[in-house]
Amino acid sequence: MGIRMAFGLLTLCMSVALYLGLGSVADKNRVYAMPVSEVNHLIDEIDLPEIIFANHKAKHWRENDKLSVWALQNDAGKETFRLTATTAADKKGSLVAVAILPPDNDKRDEVKKMLDGNPAFADLFGSALAEQIDAKLRNRPFAIANISRAMARVTMHAAPQILQMRDSIDREYAQRAQEDRERYDRLYKNP
C-alpha cells in the first residue's frame, strides 16, 4: 500500500469516526453560571474565530439585551450570512444559544435554500461561534478539537464536489500532457 493510499484511508477513517460522533462537538446551547449582563458583555468582546471565518469580513452589533448579531459580508460589503447569539436568564445562570440565519436582504431566500440544503456548513459556523463564546466565557483558548466533528461533516458533505473537481483537473492535466507530447513529437517530424 502506497503512502498516499494509506494516508487517504487514514483520513477517511478519521472523518467517518468523527462523523459518527467519535470526535468532539460544540453544543450550541449552553448555560453559564453568570448574570446575563456579564455574559452579554463578554460575548460582545469576541472576534469570530479566524480558522473558520478568516475569509469573511464581519460587522457586529448588539440588537438588544438578548441578541448579539454578526453580519458576514462579501468583498463588496454585501451581507451573506448572519450569526446570532441569544442570551436568556436561566435557573442556573444564563442560557446562550447561537444560530446561523440568512441575510436581511434580497439574497435571503437564496441563502436560506443553500443553508437548508447544506446543514453541515450551518452546523460548522454555529459550532465555531459557540466554541468561541464558550472559550471567552471560560477564559480558555479556542479549541479546534471542539469543532472537529462539524469540520469532518463539512469535509464528508463536500467529498462529492471535491472528487468532481479532482476529476475535472485530472482530465485537464491529461489533455495538456497529451498536447505537450504531440508538440514534442512534431518537432522530430519537422525539425
Add this chain to the structure above:
Amino acid sequence: MRSLRIFATLICGSIALTGCKSEPQVKEYPFGVAEAVRRLDNSDSAGFRYARHCGVLFNFGSTKSDDHTVTWTARANRKDVLTFNVVVAESPKGVTLKLSVPLERNGREIYDGTQNYNHPILRQPIRPAIAEFIESAMEKRSFDNERVEGEGRYLDRSPSGSACSMEAQFLAQGFPTDYDDPPGISMETAKKLAEKNNWPKN
C-alpha cells in the same frame, strides 16, 4: 562456568552476525533469454526520451548487439552522445539483467547526477530512470517517470541541471538547442524567443 561459556558464545555470535551483510537481491524474470531480449528491444524509447529530455533533439533507440545484449544509443548531430546496454543472463528461475553505463573521463558514470555538460540531452541522474525504463520493458508497458526512484524523478540537481531545465523550456516553445553549440543560449535562439514573446528591443 558452562553457562558463562554459552553466554560468551552467544554474545560473540551476535557480534559476528551484526557484521554480516546480505548481497543485494538480483531480480529474476521468469522467461527465457530470447524473450527477455525481445522485450528489452521493444522498450518504450520514445516515452523515456520524452519524459527525461532537456532541450536537444536526439534520436534514441535500441539494437540487439548479440543474443544476450541490448544496447541503447542516443545520437545528436549525427554522432553517438550517450549509450548504455543490458546483458541478459540465464538464471535458475529465468533470467537476470546487468545494466552497464559507460564512464566519463572523471571515472564516474555518464549522466550520474554529478556530470557537467554544455547541453545535456537527458535529466540526471540517469541510472534510476534507466532502471524504470528496463522494468517497463520487461513488463511490456510504457515508461512511467512517476516510478523512477529517488530525488532524480523530477529535478536535475547536477551541475548542468539548470541548463537542462532552461533548454527544455526553449524546446517547449519550439526552439531546440544544438548539441555542439558553445555553453549558454545561442544568439539565434535568443532572437527567436524575443520575437515570439514580444520582448522589448531596447
